[in-house]
Amino acid sequence: MVREALVALGVDARVGEVAGEYCPGEHSVNARGRRKLMGVGQRIVRGSAHVGGVLVVGGGERVREALVPVYASMGFGWDPSTVGAVEDEIPGITVAEVRAALLDAWRRRLTLEARALPAAVLESASEREADHHIARR
Numbered sequence: 001m002v003r004e005a006l007v008a009l010g011v012d013a014r015v016g017e018v019a020g021e022y023c024p025g026e027h028s029v030n031a032r033g034r035r036k037l038m039g040v041g042q043r044i045v046r047g048s049a050h051v052g053g054v055l056v057v058g059g060g061e062r063v064r065e066a067l068v069p070v071y072a073s074m075g076f077g078w079d080p081s082t083v084g085a086v087e088d089e090i091p092g093i094t095v096a097e098v099r100a101a102l103l104d105a106w107r108r109r110l111t112l113e114a115r116a117l118p119a120a121v122l123e124s125a126s127e128r129e130a131d132h133h134i135a136r137r
Contacts, residue, residue: 002029002038002055005105009098011089013037020079022067029055035084057098060085 006013012032017024021036029038038055056063064083071078087093106112 001105001109002053002102004108005098005101006031006037006086008105009086009090009093009101011037011086018082020077021082022071022078029053031084031086031089034082035060035088036082037084037086037089055098055102056083056085057093057095058085058087060088 003013003015006029014030014033015027016030016033017026017028018030018034018036021028021030023039025040027040027042028036029040030036038053040051040053043050060083063085064080067078067083068080086098103112
């Protein structure tokens with residue numbers, strides 16, 4: 001569905017590992033077979049499963065900068081040029097536009113219902129927001 005959403009936006013999106021990518025995986029979503037845009041993680045334990053992903057919309061260079069010393073310290077080989085973001089493929093794209101395309105792709109396959117989060121969840125998230133904010137350079 002993520003690949004479909006990106007294709008609808010105009011990205012030559014593909015599923016599969018890019019040679020030399022960080023956190024390699026056969027379900028990565030990439031652009032043109034050259035740059036990883038999304039990593040997919042899966043975990044299965046007794047009685048449950050989780051599938052999640054991180055789609056980089058903007059700031060691919062910041063991801064690359066963060067990974068260079070990490071991979072060097074671990075001694076893992078990788079190719080920094082494989083790090084990408086949707087905005088590398090579509091300059092000026094916004095998170096809102098990507099979000100809308102993702103929701104459209106999911107709506108074509110699933111029935112989605114908008115629901116409000118409980119007030120306690122929103123309050124807890126608000127209290128913790130500063131712990132997770134990354135200032136843009």
